Amino acid sequence: DACVVWFRRDLRLSDQPTLLAAADAAPRALALFVLDPRLLGPSGPARRTFLYGCLRELDAALGGKLLVVRGDPADVVPRIAKAVGAATVHIAADFGPYGRERDEVVEKSLAADGCELVRSGSPYAVAPGRVTKGDGGPFKVFTPFRRAWADHGWRAPAETGPRTVEWIDPADKDGGPRAVGIPDDEKVDAELPEPGEAAALRRWTEFLDGGVEDYGGTRDRPDKPGTSRMSVYLKYGCIHPRTILADLARQRSASAGTYRTEIAWREFYADVLHQRPDSARKNYDRAFDALPVASGKGAEERFAAWKEGRTGFPIVDAGMRQLREQAWMHNRVRMIVASFLVKDLHLPWWWGARYFMQLLVDGDLASNQHGWQWTAGSGTDASPYFRIFNPITQGERFDPDGDYVRRFVPELGGIPGKQVHQPWKLQDGIPDGYPEPIVDHKVEREEALARYERVKAAR
Numbered sequence: 279d280a281c282v283v284w285f286r287r288d289l290r291l292s293d294q295p296t297l298l299a300a301a302d303a304a305p306r307a308l309a310l311f312v313l314d315p316r317l318l319g320p321s322g323p324a325r326r327t328f329l330y331g332c333l334r335e336l337d338a339a340l341g342g343k344l345l346v347v348r349g350d351p352a353d354v355v356p357r358i359a360k361a362v363g364a365a366t367v368h369i370a371a372d373f374g375p376y377g378r379e380r381d382e383v384v385e386k387s388l389a390a391d392g393c394e395l396v397r398s399g400s401p402y403a404v405a406p407g408r409v410t411k412g413d414g415g416p417f418k419v420f421t422p423f424r425r426a427w428a429d430h431g432w433r434a435p436a437e438t439g440p441r442t443v444e445w446i447d448p449a450d451k452d453g454g455p456r457a458v459g460i461p462d463d464e465k466v467d468a469e470l471p472e473p474g475e476a477a478a479l480r481r482w483t484e485f486l487d488g489g490v491e492d493y494g495g496t497r498d499r500p501d502k503p504g505t506s507r508m509s510v511y512l513k514y515g516c517i518h519p520r521t522i523l524a525d526l527a528r529q530r531s532a533s534a535g536t537y538r539t540e541i542a543w544r545e546f547y548a549d550v551l552h553q554r555p556d557s558a559r560k561n562y563d564r565a566f567d568a569l570p571v572a573s574g575k576g577a578e579e580r581f582a583a584w585k586e587g588r589t590g591f592p593i594v595d596a597g598m599r600q601l602r603e604q605a606w607m608h609n610r611v612r613m614i615v616a617s618f619l620v621k622d623l624h625l626p627w628w629w630g631a632r633y634f635m636q637l638l639v640d641g642d643l644a645s646n647q648h649g650w651q652w653t654a655g656s657g658t659d660a661s662p663y664f665r666i667f668n669p670i671t672q673g674e675r676f677d678p679d680g681d682y683v684r685r686f687v688p689e690l691g692g693i694p695g696k697q698v699h700q701p702w703k704l705q706d707g708i709p710d711g712y713p714e715p716i717v718d719h720k721v722e723r724e725e726a727l728a729r730y731e732r733v734k735a736a737r
């Protein structure tokens with residue numbers, strides 16, 4: 279008489295509906311995590327290391343009773359269910375293209391042994407696919423989605439904790455796949471946030487007490503610590519968005535409403551990816567297939583300069599170096615560097631998206647691919663392609679004193695104030711070691727608009 283709680287991207291014990299379902303199903307449960315090579319490979323060292331940290335913390339909270347195995351879930355999960363005699367395996371539903379398919383396969387192989395896969399909750403306040411237009415079709419534009427999403431509403435946080443379930447000691451299981459333990463941290467050059475549920479709740483409380491009031495005013499300023507840094511904790515489910523939304527509902531400030539809208543963007547993109555799994559790799563707006571993109575050696579060289587943060591455009595370079603140093607980048611700067619890659623370098627957005635996914639500790643397929651497509655103009659209610667970010671004025675506007683650039687580009691550390699955004703204008707010339715701009719923004723802007731004519735013609 280037992281069940282299995284299979285943790286995936288919900289690495290927490292509070293506000294965890296799977297635990298309630300498990301406690302209802304059987305008196306004892308085995309806590310399981312499967313190291314799936316198909317997911318770990320593309321995760322990159324920063325996300326893998328963060329994940330291992332979360333697992334260590336979860337294991338400690340479970341009194342050392344987390345069973346960690348390695349393999350294809352379709353193979354190992356049914357074998358574990360058998361080894362503990364489980365009639366049910368409990369999960370939070372996954373809505374990513376890979377996760378959904380994996381769960382269907384696991385469900386079938388469990389069913390062959392008479393075991394049921396039980397889904398309770400998801401990583402979202404409202405599960406993707408639930409918020410629909412009056413005619414039942416999916417939303418393609420954010421604002422009406424956000425309204426319908428808020429009208430739909432969500433449950434109060436589930437009241438759960440480590441003792442909601444009585445945990446089975448994995449040493450007691452009879453056969454089945456071998457425990458492999460939690461892998462060691464990898465060598466990561468970036469400084470990573472503290473992993474785990476306790477760290478997520480600490481960071482969230484700190485933001486609620488200190489930052490949320492000013493969020494509306496400072497969220498666009500990369501030079502200030504104005505954002506919550508919750509993305510990585512949401513990605514791994516160290517906190518559930520419902521907990522966040524319930525706390526925000528108790529706040530009166532306009533900023534709390536702004537923050538809720540950002541959470542809604544995360545839910546919107548998950549919904550869009552759920553409706554259109556192909557949009558992870560392809561233009562959401564297929565007319566953009568006609569946009570001519572650069573290729574060959576020149577394109578590779580420009581891409582390398584972008585990745586290394588040596589384009590000669592200070593705000594772009596600062597962003598790309600923040601990505602390397604922190605495995606994270608401020609949202610405003612993500613938009614600036616993405617726009618630069620697509621509209622100044624004429625490279626395919628998916629090159630940039632792939633690089634982000636390798637480095638970002640909060641790398642999330644739905645938010646990342648659609649953040650990129652939004653900037654590239656090919657996404658849902660995208661910023662129009664012809665509205666082209668000027669990297670110099672963006673820098674001057676959102677990093678007005680140049681502090682952000684100087685923090686990440688030491689070669690420019692001696693240039694005071696906002697002059698740092700145009701080092702080529704200095705009397706003494708560009709400081710040693712910093713490159714000349716690799717392109718002329720005015721010229722590339724015209725080039726981008728000329729290329730866009732092909733998209734218009736394809737409509």
Ligand code: FAD
Pocket residue numbers: 497505506507508509510512513540541543544545547607608609610612613616634638640641642643645646647649650653
């Ligand atoms: P806050 O400003 O404090 O926002 C609070 C939360 O709202 C975030 O943690 C996040 O969960 C959500 N959120 C905010 N903005 C967005 C948005 N535009 N889209 C979706 N959710 C949002 N976010 C990711 O979580 N993973 C990604 O891989 C990712 N890639 C991106 C790529 C590009 C090109 C762009 C333009 C945006 C991307 N974003 C991504 C969205 C956004 O940049 C990050 O969520 C944000 O910078 C995380 O920092 P924060 O937690 O301090 O944000």
